[in-house]
């Protein structure tokens with residue numbers, strides 16, 4: 188007699204899909220934990236002016252897995268009042284993973300953060316966002332392999348960054364960090380340029396990325 192699977196049992200394919208999602212969430216949580224620890228440890232905020240309400244822009248955000256941790260960081264550290272609000276704008280190319288960023292169900296911290304993801308070439312930032320940004324985040328850019336593109340993105344970012352505003356960028360390796368550092372040049376004061384000690388080598392994380400190097404700077 189053959190054993191029949193119980194009625195309503197889920198198929199192995201569906202189970203595999205569920206496992207994939209579960210794995211991704213764990214991955215995202217771990218990654219954001221690493222990012223949070225890194226920001227707290229290395230970014231000195233004394234010279235960054237607080238604002239009542241913040242405009243945050245994530246350049247080349249992809250699916251923006253780190254948007255919530257970035258928003259929370261700004262709410263907790265860069266706002267002058269406890270009921271201040273933040274507008275979070277992610278920008279990436281239309282044929283990127285940006286549509287996934289739009290679909291994600293995000294924590295808005297009791298209505299204090301409004302997320303918006305805009306398709307576009309970040310080299311045209313001036314036409315994509317109306318307002319200037321108080322904080323720019325760039326995670327895992329490719330300023331070595333896409334040098335000219337990133338020169339263009341940084342050139343477009345500078346005039347849209349409020350004076351004294353914070354830039355937080357993370358990288359896969361030191362060469363990329365140094366490349367972006369030279370692109371921001373004398374228009375920024377470097378607050379931190381360091382390997383991230385929390386990005387512990389881990390075969391799972393290593394396959395993707397884990398905020399391994401950090402560049403934090405203040406716009407002069």
Ligand SMILES: C[S@@+](CC[C@H](N)C(=O)[O-])C[C@H]1O[C@@H](n2cnc3c(N)ncnc32)[C@H](O)[C@@H]1O
Pocket residue numbers: 246247248249250251252278279280283284307308309310325326327328329336340
């Ligand atoms: C390595 S991925 C990083 C994505 C995301 N920030 C992360 O950490 O997962 C690099 C991203 O840069 C984006 N990108 C490349 N050139 C761009 C441009 N000119 N304007 C906007 N985004 C760009 C790509 O579409 C891609 O999403």
